[in-house]
Amino acid sequence: MTADRHLIEEKTASEEILKGNFLHAFRDTVRLPNGGTATREYVVHPGAVMMIPVLDDGRLVMERQFRYPMGRVMVEFPAGKIDRGEDVLVCAKRELLEETGYTAAQWARAGQLHPVISYSTEFIDIWFCRGLTLTEAKLDDEEFLEVFTATPAEVLGWCRDGTITDSKTLIGAFWLQNVLAGTWHLDWQP
Structure with missing residues (x-):
């Protein structure tokens, strides 16, 4: 300092x-x-988590959600706000289940990002998850979204062509690309 x-x-x-x-x-x-x-x-901002859920066949679990400030439907990785005093991994597991209906057998923390350092204290913890099992989503009463799957190539293409403009999802795709290339390694845990 x-x-x-x-x-x-x-x-x-x-x-x-x-x-x-x-x-x-x-x-x-x-x-x-x-x-x-x-x-x-x-x-x-209280902070948030973003999950990069990877199915056994390599496809990714994604969401489409209307974002009021942008006035349009955005394509994103699942994410959610950390509740006061909540552990980030506990939050990631909760949000994955609530939004997508999936649970995961393994988790790996990739890192943290600060999406708008010029005017917000917000941080987003990035988590990869695999060994997914589909149960039932438990959306909040005021939450409406569509869950779908996509290949990594599709997601990276959407980042390139401007379909995906959400900063957290762009950073998640950057992490994904490096993990898939074998240049960045994840430390998986149950």
């Missing part, structure tokens, strides 16, 4: 802008490294 001192901004004041059911927004005044001041607005 000392080596980065010339880059660090220090909070001098903070104002709550919004406290919603899901998001919490702030406007902070900061002291810049050169001694000046600036305003920073950001959203505090």
Whole structure:
């Protein structure tokens, strides 16, 4: 941290802008490294998980879901918000079952991403899962989505042609591509 001192901004004041059911927004005044001041607005987000579910035949479990801010149906890997105090793997297992109806015999944490570092504290833990068994989805009352399967080649093609523009899914596809190529390895656990 000392080596980065010339880059660090220090909070001098903070104002709550919004406290919603899901998001919490702030406007902070900061002291810049050169001694000046600036305003920073950001959203505090509880964090999320994204799952890359791989069927025994190599196909991937995907979702189509209407995303209100975008005003359109998006193609995504399954994902969900972490509940307060919830372990990330517990959340991943819960969200996979709730959204897709699948359970998984094995899990591997790939990494973490920060999708919008300029205005949000959000992080997304990336989990691969395999040994899938289909049961029954348990969607929330206000959740509507379509579950389908696709080959890795189809998913990568959709990333290339702009069908998939969701940042977490693009990063998931990047991970998938490297895992399939054998350049990145996963540490599988039950």
